[in-house]
Amino acid sequence: MKRLFVALVLGLLPIRAGAETTEHATLIATVTDHHILPRYAALAETGAALAEASKAHCEAGDPALRTAWGKAFDAWIGVSHLRFGPSETDNRAFSLAFWPDSRGKTPKALRGLLLKGDEAILTPEGFAIQSIAAQGYYAMEYLLYGPEFATLGTSEFRCGLAQAMAGNIASVTAAIHEDWVKGYAETLKTAGAEGNLVYQSEAEGVQELFKALGTGLQITADMRILRPLGSFERPRPDRAEARLSGRSVRHVILSVDALEELSGMLSEGSPSLVMQFGEGFDYVRAASIALDDPVFASVTDSGRRLNIETIKGVLDDLREIAAVELGSYLGVVAGFNALDGD
Amino acid sequence: MVSRREFIAGALAAGAVPTATWAGLGDVRFVTAAQDLGGAYRLFGMNAAGVPVFSVPLPARGHAAAAHPNAAEAVGFARRPGNFAFVVDCTSGAVVHRLHSPEGRHFFGHGAFSIDGNTLFTTENDYEAGEGVIGVWDRSAGYKRIGEFSSGGVGPHQICRLPGSEALVIANGGIETHPDYGRAKLNIPMMEPNLAYLSPEGEALEIMELPWAMHMNSIRHISVRGDGLVAFGMQWQGDRAQAPVLFGVHKMGEEPRLLSPSAEDHAALNAYVGSVTFSADGREVAISSPRGSVVQVIDVDSMRVARSVGMPDVCGIGANADGFVLTSGDGHVAGYVGDTLTPVGEHDIRWDNHMIGV
Numbered sequence: 001m002k003r004l005f006v007a008l009v010l011g012l013l014p015i016r017a018g019a020e021t022t023e024h025a026t027l028i029a030t031v032t033d034h035h036i037l038p039r040y041a042a043l044a045e046t047g048a049a050l051a052e053a054s055k056a057h058c059e060a061g062d063p064a065l066r067t068a069w070g071k072a073f074d075a076w077i078g079v080s081h082l083r084f085g086p087s088e089t090d091n092r093a094f095s096l097a098f099w100p101d102s103r104g105k106t107p108k109a110l111r112g113l114l115l116k117g118d119e120a121i122l123t124p125e126g127f128a129i130q131s132i133a134a135q136g137y138y139a140m141e142y143l144l145y146g147p148e149f150a151t152l153g154t155s156e157f158r159c160g161l162a163q164a165m166a167g168n169i170a171s172v173t174a175a176i177h178e179d180w181v182k183g184y185a186e187t188l189k190t191a192g193a194e195g196n197l198v199y200q201s202e203a204e205g206v207q208e209l210f211k212a213l214g215t216g217l218q219i220t221a222d223m224r225i226l227r228p229l230g231s232f233e234r235p236r237p238d239r240a241e242a243r244l245s246g247r248s249v250r251h252v253i254l255s256v257d258a259l260e261e262l263s264g265m266l267s268e269g270s271p272s273l274v275m276q277f278g279e280g281f282d283y284v285r286a287a288s289i290a291l292d293d294p295v296f297a298s299v300t301d302s303g304r305r306l307n308i309e310t311i312k313g314v315l316d317d318l319r320e321i322a323a324v325e326l327g328s329y330l331g332v333v334a335g336f337n338a339l340d341g342d
Numbered sequence: 343m344v345s346r347r348e349f350i351a352g353a354l355a356a357g358a359v360p361t362a363t364w365a366g367l368g369d370v371r372f373v374t375a376a377q378d379l380g381g382a383y384r385l386f387g388m389n390a391a392g393v394p395v396f397s398v399p400l401p402a403r404g405h406a407a408a409a410h411p412n413a414a415e416a417v418g419f420a421r422r423p424g425n426f427a428f429v430v431d432c433t434s435g436a437v438v439h440r441l442h443s444p445e446g447r448h449f450f451g452h453g454a455f456s457i458d459g460n461t462l463f464t465t466e467n468d469y470e471a472g473e474g475v476i477g478v479w480d481r482s483a484g485y486k487r488i489g490e491f492s493s494g495g496v497g498p499h500q501i502c503r504l505p506g507s508e509a510l511v512i513a514n515g516g517i518e519t520h521p522d523y524g525r526a527k528l529n530i531p532m533m534e535p536n537l538a539y540l541s542p543e544g545e546a547l548e549i550m551e552l553p554w555a556m557h558m559n560s561i562r563h564i565s566v567r568g569d570g571l572v573a574f575g576m577q578w579q580g581d582r583a584q585a586p587v588l589f590g591v592h593k594m595g596e597e598p599r600l601l602s603p604s605a606e607d608h609a610a611l612n613a614y615v616g617s618v619t620f621s622a623d624g625r626e627v628a629i630s631s632p633r634g635s636v637v638q639v640i641d642v643d644s645m646r647v648a649r650s651v652g653m654p655d656v657c658g659i660g661a662n663a664d665g666f667v668l669t670s671g672d673g674h675v676a677g678y679v680g681d682t683l684t685p686v687g688e689h690d691i692r693w694d695n696h697m698i699g700v
Contacts (some may be wrong), residue, residue: 017383018640045579085581085583086582087581089584090582091580094531094532096528098531100528102518102520102528102529103529105532133531133532187583191597197605197606197609198609200610219526223523223526226522226523227522232398236522271448335632335635335654335655336565336670336672336694337632337655337670337671337692337695338632338635340656342405342422342451342499342695
């Protein structure tokens with residue numbers, strides 16, 4: 001009954017007989033057109049909107065600036081598992097998201113820029129060559145929400161820096177989107193075609209998408225949740241992602257939304273996989289909301305941290321389902337040595 | 343039916359072969375870790391052709407092993423971020439010592455012995471500092487830890503001793519990891535891999551770094567030739583479509599020389615080299631890519647790919663008098679001599695990444 005229920009709920013997806021009828025090329029085209037491209041389009045649009053908003057609203061506390069930054073950051077989380085192709089050209093993804101920042105390079109770099117107050121870095125060219133630890137959404141969070149930075153340097157310089165950061169995000173996200181639209185989408189969709197050296201077979205193209213799901217689950221489980229979770233003896237709430245702006249749990253939910261969309265496309269035609277992913281992701285989403293704890297502060301509460309550990313456990317289960325069952329369904333299970341090399 | 347492997351393992355366990363040197367084990371030329379289909383881990387010894395001669399259980403997933411220069415003793419390292427290593431008496435299969443990495447350190451999976459075999463050097467992670475460390479262990483004192491020094495970089499992976507010398511060469515992969523975050527890579531945009539030549543006391547003799555354009559090319563696996571030439575394989579951490587060349591050779595005091603591959607040969611590696619092994623005569627090097635399911639043999643003089651062969655999930659490479667022996671994650675062993683790949687065996691085993699020459 002349960003399976004039927006899930007199948008009905010997810011009835012938007014056509015039910016097929018099995019993986020053999022899902023042509024790899026069709027699958028790649030579906031994911032590219034309905035998952036990757038719209039999400040990168042949103043990334044570029046929100047990036048441009050952030051730059052536009054910063055022109056008239058550059059004060060750290062300005063709600064218009066914060067809102068635009070939040071929307072842009074949301075869009076980034078929605079593509080943060082798609083780490084291949086245009087996002088990796090010239091370290092673009094790292095310049096948008098220098099995270100996790102295990103050595104505190106971002107606040108250090110930002111402090112340096114603010115104390116120095118060199119106007120030359122406020123131009124697009126000048127800012128683009130600054131340390132990538134000082135670029136992107138995470139650096140901008142310090143500027144907008146970090147108490148330490150609210151008074152560092154002059155208010156004019158802070159304003160200029162916010163505009164430079166926003167402008168940089170706009171140009172980098174536009175470049176990624178443009179490369180996807182103008183070339184990489186075609187490269188991916190023509191996986192296995194004569195002369196395609198990036199994807200030498202259709203299976204390699206599918207494997208790239210399959211790997212993205214695994215990458216996303218790993219980032220969310222190990223970085224977004226395990227980092228603040230730490231150990232029972234030593235929880236690390238200070239390591240929660242985007243803690244200053246209170247977005248830690250929001251990022252878990254946004255990434256789960258994106259991963260569920262991708263998993264649904266990849267497992268289309270397998271009701272059992274669709275059901276397992278659906279139930280798992282639903283649980284993670286509902287349990288994350290139920291925490292009522294936007295920054296995982298309750299990792300220090302011996303009673304409540306169990307709830308967070310359980311979310312992490314379900315994500316690990318989803319990783320296992322993806323790696324083993326989905327991999328075998330798609331026929332792209334990586335070899336023992338190829339899987340996670342050393 | 344009792345397989346040759348089981349028979350010999352049984353005979354060894356029963357003490358039928360009393361000698362404790364490699365010679366006494368019957369032509370063991372390679373050791374390699376593996377996982378059986380039940381999920382249990384073992385360390386295998388193989389002859390020059392790649393036929394298993396013995397196997398002993400390992401308590402956890404092994405990565406590479408370090409073979410003692412004389413005694414039939416191998417150190418199997420837990421895969422990173424493992425905290426322990428096992429010294430296995432290959433004649434009895436007994437774990438004779440367990441090495442525990444000190445507080446704040448974990449092993450990276452490779453090690454090397456001094457010429458006399460009395461000192462073991464292990465690549466380790468000082469993960470709070472994010473720095474590479476070489477652990478020093480005294481075999482005569484029951485593998486007591488007697489010290490450590492900087493590896494000269496971050497994320498040291500394979501370590502070898504230069505032939506006829508006590509100097510060590512270390513592939514510092516450059517990637518910072520912390521066991522709290524599993525195997526997640528924490529510093530890709532800032533990583534700076536190198537090849538570090540160190541004295542056995544840890545003094546830096548030379549540090550070889552490639553140009554910044556290649557800084558995301560993690561130098562991880564090495565092989566050394568009799569004259570001190572070091573062959574190194576890399577793993578590109580950026581987008582694979584933009585991967586630069588993945589193999590080079592270097593000798594102390596000289597400039598590195600990089601492979602000049604065709605576009606097809608380069609693409610076939612899929613941005614990843616998993617093992618590097620010099621041929622017996624040192625004129626060629628074989629490199630493997632389990633992600634590209636390919637082995638390429640490189641002519642060292644010309645730095646061109648001389649020939650290549652496909653083999654699913656191939657990674658381990660051993661060298662023998664005829665050519666190379668290859669192992670794969672799906673249980674195959676094959677000889678690669680000239681242009682010909684000849685199956686040697688198919689086992690219900692997943693061979694792990696490396697074959698270590700004894």
